[in-house]
Amino acid sequence: xxxxxxxxxxxxxxxxxxxxxxxxxxxxxxxxxxxxxxxxxxxxxxxxxxxxxxxxxxxxxxxxxxxxxxxxxxxxxxxxxxxxxxxxxxxxxxxxxxxxxxxxxxxxxxxxxxxxxxxxxxxxxxxxxxxxxxxxxxxxxxxxxxxxxxxxxxxxxxxxxxxxxxxxxxxxxxxxxxxxxxxxxxxxxxxxxxxxxxxxxxxxxxxxxxxxxxxxxxxxxxxxxxxxxxxxxxxxxxxxxxxxxxxxxxxxxxxxxxxxxxxxxxxxxxxxxxxxxxxxxxxxxxxxxxxxxxxxxxxxxxxxxxxxxxxxxxxxxxxxxxxxxxxxxxxxxxxxxxxxxxxxxxx
Numbered sequence: 001x002x003x004x005x006x007x008x009x010x011x012x013x014x015x016x017x018x019x020x021x022x023x024x025x026x027x028x029x030x031x032x033x034x035x036x037x038x039x040x041x042x043x044x045x046x047x048x049x050x051x052x053x054x055x056x057x058x059x060x061x062x063x064x065x066x067x068x069x070x071x072x073x074x075x076x077x078x079x080x081x082x083x084x085x086x087x088x089x090x091x092x093x094x095x096x097x098x099x100x101x102x103x104x105x106x107x108x109x110x111x112x113x114x115x116x117x118x119x120x121x122x123x124x125x126x127x128x129x130x131x132x133x134x135x136x137x138x139x140x141x142x143x144x145x146x147x148x149x150x151x152x153x154x155x156x157x158x159x160x161x162x163x164x165x166x167x168x169x170x171x172x173x174x175x176x177x178x179x180x181x182x183x184x185x186x187x188x189x190x191x192x193x194x195x196x197x198x199x200x201x202x203x204x205x206x207x208x209x210x211x212x213x214x215x216x217x218x219x220x221x222x223x224x225x226x227x228x229x230x231x232x233x234x235x236x237x238x239x240x241x242x243x244x245x246x247x248x249x250x251x252x253x254x255x256x257x258x259x260x261x262x263x264x265x266x267x268x269x270x271x272x273x274x275x276x277x278x279x280x281x282x283x284x285x286x287x288x289x290x291x292x293x294x295x296x297x298x299x300x301x302x303x304x305x306x307x308x309x310x311x312x313x314x315x316x317x318x319x320x321x322x323x324x325x326x327x328x329x330x331x332x333x334x335x336x337x338x339x340x341x342x343x344x345x346x347x
Contacts, residue, residue, distance in 0.1 A: 035116040041066040042095070043102020044300050051094060053112045057177045059170060061090020061109045063101035068192055071104060076189075077197035077316040080174040080213070081109040082206025084226070086164030086238060089114025092121075093203065096301030100309055106193055108174035110166040110206070120297055164205055167238030171200050171213040179218075196220075197316040201308070203227060203294065204266060209237045215250045221315035222255040223308055226292050228269025245276055254281040254346075256311045258304060260290035261340075274342060281345040283311075283326055285333050288340065307333065 041048030047065030054062050065071055079100065083092045088111035101107045175198055182193040199221045202210035207227020214222040233242035255277065257270045267286065274284040287295075287303055295302025301309075310332075313322035325332035327347050333339045 035119055038091070038113060039066075041102075042098040044099060045102030045104065047071055047102055047104055049098045049101035051091060051098060051113065053090070056181075057108070057174070059088075059110070059112060059166075060174055060177075061111060061113050063097045063105075063107035063109070065101065065104065068188055071192065074104060075194035075197075076104055076106045076192060077194045077199070077312065078175065078178045079105055079107045079199040079201055079312065080171040081107060082166065082168075082171060082200075082202030082209035082213075083110055084204040084206055086166045086205040086209060086236070087111060087114075087118070088165040089118035092118045093296050093301075094119050095299065096296040096305050096308070099300040099305045100312065103309055103313070105312065106178060106189070108178065110170045110174075110209075121293075164236060164238045166206075166209070168209040168212040169239065171202075171209055172216060175200075175216065175218060194316075199223065199312060199316060201225065203296065204292070205236055207266070208234075208243060211247070211251070212237045212239060212243055214253065214255070215247075217252070219253055221253050221311070222251065223311060224255060224257045224270065224273070225304065225308070226259045226264055226266045226270075226294055228257065228259075228266055228271070228273040230269060231272070245272070248273060248276050249279065251277065251280055254315055255283075256308075257282065257284045258294075258307055259286045260292055260294060261286050261288050264290070264292045266292060274344075278344065281343075283341065283343045283346055285339055285341045287338055289338070303338070 036042070038051045041050055043049045047067070047070055049063055050066045051061050051063050053060070065076070081093065081097060083089065090109040090111040091113045092111070093109065097107045097109055178189070178193055179195045181187040181189040182191065182195050184190060197220055198218050200210045200213045200216075200219050201223035202208070203225040204227050207224040208229065210222055210224055211229060213219065229243060229245050229248065231245065233244040235242055237243060257274055259267055259270045261267065264286070270284065274282055285307065295304045307325070310322040310325040313319040314326065326343070328334070333341050
């Protein structure tokens with residue numbers, strides 16, 4: 001019975017817009033952006049970025065500025081990313097991750113480049129629990145702060161189990177690889193990476209992976225997107241170890257919790273995590289009218305892309321302008337009518 005409970009809890013969070021479990025027969029959402037070759041430079045940043053699979057890191061997808069020499073003397077911070085559903089398609093969040101890389105980051109996603117359809121998941125029926133990417137579902141009441149007691153809305157997509165196709169260990173492998181490449185003569189990254197500025201991040205199941213990986217002392221910040229730990233410990237991260245709420249106390253660096261509103265199945269989990277974290281800076285934000293799918297598949301990652309980039313620019317690059325989105329009573333997200341926020345140890 002205990003194992004059954006664990007599996008059901010894992011299913012609820014694994015339901016995500018980036019799932020690799022999408023049946024092949026389903027069609028991409030209407031008005032989805034065009035799928036472009038992996039070598040097409042994308043992003044709004046000064047260093048248009050591409051995605052590729054490096055032969056020395058075959059189980060991951062790397063997002064990097066197309067012309068690394070254009071970065072000049074600046075060094076690229078590193079972000080390791082866990083996909084929704086802990087999927088093994090490294091291109092599942094291409095628009096979002098390419099946007100971040102185009103602003104001078106090395107981003108490494110779990111899983112190699114998958115089929116084109118992985119980039120633009122199909123719309124899901126409203127009773128599935130997880131809204132399609134960018135879905136404007138039922139919003140939270142106007143101006144209402146995240147409620148710790150709000151019930152999560154479970155979804156049970158076909159084919160999902162508590163044994164995901166990727167693992168937390170792959171986030172650590174990505175960090176190890178990047179640090180190694182930075183010091184390896186002959187590597188395109190030789191001396192180009194800021195190995196003291198490392199983030200882990202992930203969406204839904206990938207967010208649980210990020211939480212588990214964040215205990216690595218090299219991690220300087222964490223982004224938990226459309227995610228949060230279950231009240232019943234699960235092994236959904238692929239580590240084989242239960243991840244109880246108590247493990248939140250092991251996090252040591254600032255963390256951003258970002259999600260959709262009450263229609264997001266991870267909304268309540270994120271709120272509960274926020275309530276339990278009191279020892280490190282933590283920022284909790286949700287966008288009204290957005291479901292579990294977030295805005296990752298909107299052009300350049302949409303609003304979630306902008307918020308994540310600002311957080312990384314502040315935490316890893318010390319950008320004071322980016323910090324204004326989060327700090328102070330009149331911070332950018334504080335005064336944005338689309339967002340509802342709470343924070344601790346941020347100001």
